[in-house]
Amino acid sequence: MSQSIIFENVSKFYGDVLGVNRVTLNLGPGITSLVGPNGSGKTTLMNLMTGLVRPSQGRIELLGTAPDQPDELFHRVGYCAQFDAFPRGLTGYEFIYGFLRLHGIDPAQADILTKEALERVNLVAAGPRKIAGYSKGMRQRIRLAQALSHRPTVLVLDEPLNGLDPMARAETIALFEALGRQDMHVVISSHILEEVDRISDRVVLMASGYVVAEGRIHDVRQEVKEHPVQILVRCSNPAVLASSVFMQDHVVEAKVIPQGGGLLVRTVDPSSFYNLLNRLVSQGLVDVEAVAPADEDVNSIYQYLIGEGGTA
């Protein structure tokens, strides 16, 4: 049985409106982030994955199961959707417990799993209270608890950090990281790019219903040839380094960052730059403390590929 989430040439149209078009993906275990502006098709992709909408064409498979077999699929999949609506009159506890009872889980086991899920999202104290009285962040967390409650191996999370305060956000991200380390498939859509960047193993960039780029962040960055790579060098003598790199054809820009910030170099040929740097170091002209890519992150890649116009 396949251990991947597979999209094969999947398209979804809502009447004349394009949801996603010709998406082909193969997502392995770990944390995958879907990034793109509003209307780029992230939620559609997640709804397709979980069978909430049916593709107009193409094939989808989650660990060998098609999304139109919910009785098989949702033993292994948990989906924290963006819909901020709950069955009326339920407490947080009843919301999770009722969900588990719908799975067919017996009352005692459902009770244990409900308490465990509430604990994971720090909502034990609020469990007996009506959801109608929850804050936005608490509603977000109770949805997350619902998605986690039956211990799935695939977790699909649509904007799971929305509405969370910084403390809850940090805890939630730590939870995702822990789940990613447990070999789970965690698919996250988020517009908080810095945080997505920190935890993602790979990224899927979307715009206007198309997958613009996908893969490990480093690999995706390497493919963006039209934008010079930015490299930050912390060294003893940035002015000397700057004068040396200026003579190179491949260097587009070199900027000394004040107060010991180092030198920021933009180059179209990083390999040549690294060779040059090695030479300068071996000649004793500069003493390097650290070298790091400065734009190998989701935010930069997003800006390069999708641009400022998109509202993530």
Next chain:
Amino acid sequence: MSAGTAVAKMTQFRDQPWRLWARQVWAVMRMDLGRNFFSRRGIWIYGLAFAPALIVLLHVMVDRAGSDAQLYVQSETVMLAVLFQFFMRLSMFFGCMGIFTWLFRGEVVQKTLHYYFLVPMRRDVLTVGKFLSGFLTAALMFGSSFFLCFLLIYLHIGAAGRAFGFAGPGLGHLGMYLLVVVLACLGYGSMFLALSLIFRNPIIPGAVLLGWETISGILPSILQKLTVTYYLKLLVPVELQSDGWWALFTVVTEPIPHWAAVLGLVLLSSLVVAYAAWRVRRLGINYVSD
């Protein structure tokens, strides 16, 4: 089909997770029943269900028995039969419309359908659970309302009424009336469940269905069997006059045995619910356009 294939199919049927499905159906029903009975939206359905009982209450408060008790029992029995026609064709029809069209449509309007769609449950099982919750709600509401009408009518007549209603043929009438109530909930319920999955606004198709059910008696034979009223009319225990326009409601053009009427309606309802389940299997969630 060879014997081997038949045995294999039987084994396959027996090996289905029936207990799991039963638990899931019950879980769906538990969630829905509370909402059906205790939501604010249920008030007008209670109104529809118990309006006939209120009318009967007013009637027994102002009406007095004549000198001939037997004749009075007869006239009250006819009155109850007439009332039942309106009860079945209006109260129950619109009550079932309110209950069954809301089973899925209500979840879409309140944006909560995904709660059911994100569990490892066959959509057919969900449909059955929702249908049964609607059926139980309707049968309890309308059954208890008609039982109340029956009690009020025969208790207020006095000894002759009690003898007829609770020891005589009236008891058989009550049984048949309640059977018709249950079957009407089954029949109308299945129709409205299916309609709610085809049309966003059930009012127009509901009106068309009302017309279809009303003219049931003058439809060709085969089409009559596709109406709920055809089967119900056969089971109503008290025959009413068949003059003028009233004949539309009372005349049975093609009588069949009671057991066949019950079986026919159960079969028709099952087919309609199976169609509804097929629609639910194909249902996607797009709350924005809904």
